[in-house]
Amino acid sequence: MKTLLIKTHEVWLEMLMAGFMSHTQNRQTLYDFSDILFRHFTWIEHEMIERKEAYDYDRDIIPIKVDRLSDMLKAITTHLLDLKLQLLGMENKALASRITSDLTYMVSVLGRMNDEVITAFSMERQMPNMQLSEEARDALTLFLFDESYKEYELIMVYNYLKAHSDDAYLNRIFQILIDESFFHLKCFGDMMAKMGILAVPRIIMKELYQVEDVVKFLKDGIEEELAAKEECKKLSDAVGNDSKELSDFFDFINAQENYHIDLMKDALAYYARGAHE
Amino acid sequence: MSMDAMVLDHMMNPKNYGTLPLANAEGMGKNPQNGEKVVIYIHVKEDEIKPYIDQIAFQAIGCTTTIVAGSMLTEEAKGLTLDGAKNLVEATMQLLEKLPPEDAACSEMVALAIKAAVDTYEARKEDPDYPSITYQVTNDCTPKEEANNENTAY
Numbered sequence: 001m002k003t004l005l006i007k008t009h010e011v012w013l014e015m016l017m018a019g020f021m022s023h024t025q026n027r028q029t030l031y032d033f034s035d036i037l038f039r040h041f042t043w044i045e046h047e048m049i050e051r052k053e054a055y056d057y058d059r060d061i062i063p064i065k066v067d068r069l070s071d072m073l074k075a076i077t078t079h080l081l082d083l084k085l086q087l088l089g090m091e092n093k094a095l096a097s098r099i100t101s102d103l104t105y106m107v108s109v110l111g112r113m114n115d116e117v118i119t120a121f122s123m124e125r126q127m128p129n130m131q132l133s134e135e136a137r138d139a140l141t142l143f144l145f146d147e148s149y150k151e152y153e154l155i156m157v158y159n160y161l162k163a164h165s166d167d168a169y170l171n172r173i174f175q176i177l178i179d180e181s182f183f184h185l186k187c188f189g190d191m192m193a194k195m196g197i198l199a200v201p202r203i204i205m206k207e208l209y210q211v212e213d214v215v216k217f218l219k220d221g222i223e224e225e226l227a228a229k230e231e232c233k234k235l236s237d238a239v240g241n242d243s244k245e246l247s248d249f250f251d252f253i254n255a256q257e258n259y260h261i262d263l264m265k266d267a268l269a270y271y272a273r274g275a276h277e
Numbered sequence: 278m279s280m281d282a283m284v285l286d287h288m289m290n291p292k293n294y295g296t297l298p299l300a301n302a303e304g305m306g307k308n309p310q311n312g313e314k315v316v317i318y319i320h321v322k323e324d325e326i327k328p329y330i331d332q333i334a335f336q337a338i339g340c341t342t343t344i345v346a347g348s349m350l351t352e353e354a355k356g357l358t359l360d361g362a363k364n365l366v367e368a369t370m371q372l373l374e375k376l377p378p379e380d381a382a383c384s385e386m387v388a389l390a391i392k393a394a395v396d397t398y399e400a401r402k403e404d405p406d407y408p409s410i411t412y413q414v415t416n417d418c419t420p421k422e423e424a425n426n427e428n429t430a431y
Binding site (some may be wrong): 058061065121123125137138141142145146149197198199202203205207208220 | 280286294
């Protein structure tokens with residue numbers, strides 16, 4: 001089942017990246033499918049925890065540089081079909097059947113999708129309808145690479161914590177943080193594709209999500225959110241002269257971090273009073 | 278960071294990122310101030326007159342600048358003898374002396390991780406159970422302006 005988890009992880013990210021690449025109505029379908037694949041990932045993970053099977057979030061490097069969407073869809077289809085074969089060996093037949101049904105439908109829809117020319121790897125670093133100075137473009141580029149990875153990391157860390165917790169209060173907080181990070185990852189991935197610098201977030205080191213001290217993790221996390229707020233403010237200032245639209249967006253992301261900090265403080269207080277035990 | 282096409286390519290497709298299951302040594306570079314770290318894994322091919330690094334990989338908890346430095350320096354280190362790798366580390370450290378500390382810290386962390394991996398390899402020639410070596414950076418990646426603000430806030 002370990003291979004199944006790894007391959008589901010990889011195809012979830014492939015589908016998400018394909019969504020970023022698309023300029024058409026294909027995009028929403030690809031996003032929806034990537035959300036479904038992430039849920040499959042969590043179900044397989046849960047099954048492994050139930051069966052006390054060791055696992056981690058390691059995976060292979062995912063090549064995504066293509067000229068046409070059809071090339072990406074072909075690769076994804078091959079991987080979905082491989083997953084279906086893997087599922088034949090799953091002991092939990094009900095779960096295998098549920099996932100297989102989703103995969104079969106995805107393969108049929110991908111096969112009917114219209115092709116598109118991909119510009120997500122052009123490296124032009126221009127935002128449509130915006131004239132950014134070189135300084136603003138550099139600042140935005142660094143921010144997008146740093147923060148897209150960070151959001152992926154947060155999704156995986158909070159997902160791991162949630163997978164290993166039966167506490168409804170904490171899991172509500174973790175789920176909100178996962179959802180918020182998904183939103184940010186989609187925003188940043190979309191911008192990276194528009195700028196021609198789309199990339200898959202790098203693999204996460206185990207020590208980041210196999211958290212031994214959750215209290216310390218939450219305290220560090222609050223510090224990181226405060227730093228992220230500062231980065232958003234700097235970026236908003238850097239692009240402010242060139243684009244009010246972009247500046248407003250980063251002010252919006254900055255404000256959202258306040259809520260994340262409150263949630264983490266909430267979780268911290270919950271731990272402090274020992275309510276999770 | 279100057280963003281030419283080569284740097285962008287390292288950002289989009291970091292070279293040698295990940296672990297190396299067959300590594301015969303590993304080493305860590307660490308920034309104690311912010312918890313960032315780089316782990317270098319090397320496989321030294323030993324059936325030659327002069328052993329050389331035939332495979333190298335890195336993982337990092339750090340920013341994009343660290344990833345670019347890791348990608349570039351591991352590419353440079355691949356194929357070098359152990360002395361060649363030490364020279365690469367020394368040359369990198371000399372180059373970093375010309376940069377502001379906040380710009381140098383990330384590359385220093387990678388260079389020190391390579392040095393730690395090579396030193397671990399050599400130590401394991403004497404003692405196969407020798408633990409992985411960790412070196413800490415001397416440069417601070419907090420820009421001076423921010424550091425001053427932090428100091429005055431207390």
